[in-house]
Amino acid sequence: MLRKMYQTWIAVACVALAFMSSARADELPDFTKLVKQAAPAVVNISTIKNVEYSSNGGMAIDPDDPALQQMPEIFRHFFGMQRGMPDNQGGGKILKREEPRSLGSGFIISSDGYILTNNHVVNGADEIVVRLNDRRELNAKLVGADPRSDLAVLKIDAHDLPTVKIGHSSSLEVGQWVVAIGSPFGxxxxxxxxxxxxxxxxLSNDNYVPFIQTDVAINPGNSGGPLFNMDGEVVGINSQIYTRSGGFMGLSFAIPIDVAIDVANQLKDNGHVKRGWLGVLIQEVNRDLAESFGLDKAAGALVARVLPNSPAAQAGLKEGDVILAFDGKPINMSADLPHFVGRVKPGSVATMHIIRNGKEQDLDVTIGLLPDDETNILVDDHGNSTTNSAIMSVLHISVANLSDDEKTQAQVDNGVLVKQIEQGPAFSAGIQPGDVITLLNGKKVDSVSSLEEIVKKLPKGRSVPMQIVRKGSPIFLPLRLE
Structure with a gap:
């Protein structure tokens, strides 16, 4: 009797488990229809870079390259050099070879062949090849690129192409299902x-993109590919991952499609992007600062500096003001402000809601045009790097130009003085306050402005040499940007 009851109980339990499993399976989304509809408009992008080599196997090197001048004679022989002369002057010939440079993804936004992808996928390419879903391979022309948002628009000579449906990233909510289609590792x-x-x-050094963070598995080759919502609409462009291993670790970042389409339209129409500019240096409002400014919570953007003759200065904004809202949009974190300002058309009037001396008020500001070269506006009147410069956001150091007396004291002819340092690549390399940076990646550092330009072009994922002078002694340190 007991045995029969036990068998009956087991049978009932199995039926219940099967029903629960079936119910859970019914609750999970089915992506098959979405993929069938969307995949034909996704493309694979590869690039080719023409690289010069000498006929005896060495790479062609510019004899005037500062890095070469620092190279011992024995290494010049290793690189096919004779007393600093390139191989074609030492008996060899300069040959050109096409080499694959990068592999990424993109998607078709119009049936006549316009394609949207990441700028870093095609940056520096001599030839861009797009492979379509039907296996056709077509050469693409670069219509325009915007390094600040890491976006690029390509054009292929084709018609009646499948296109993606464009959604609205503004309607996204945390916890919502999303799907990525691309070419990871090819x-x-x-x-x-x-x-x-x-x-x-x-993200660091990306002031103009409010990224979508997802846990979608993204790897090298996914860059530039679309991120879809469950309606099969593109809501983002997969752009970056956070990783310590070089592969996916659960943190992926996509450019919102609302931002991307605005950039793409400007690139198609004008070949470049115009962004709004306020002209302030800002910092986060922490709990202690909030209390000192009479705020109920730690929110807003604290104005640390108003740049001379900037739109902010003309509007009457002052250092110490806290911007609580911009054009009706609340600023919860200081990083929200550049996102809002950058999307405003230059020449438009916007309203800032601020608190000054414990009293709230509104200021109207006529938004300016963000300069193409931000180097000058990121260095203050005394030649110091500012908190928004690439030097700070990439290397996490503050530097200043050297006076003639400081050059004499440090026994250098050129360089910049390291004033402050935070946790980051420079700290990991061994840089200390008081060091003088004279060379970076083979390029001479003459001023804060020149270091700013060098930092912007530093490669990631490998070490580059940085020469410093410490207590009169020159030292080379390996600097690596992950």
């Missing part, structure tokens, strides 16, 4: 899924 049309982890993320 595996075309790979599909991965996940959820939106966070919205409006700010």
């Amino acid at each position: 595996f075309d049309y790979s599909v991965t899924k996940g959820i939106v982890s966070a919205l409006g993320r700010s």
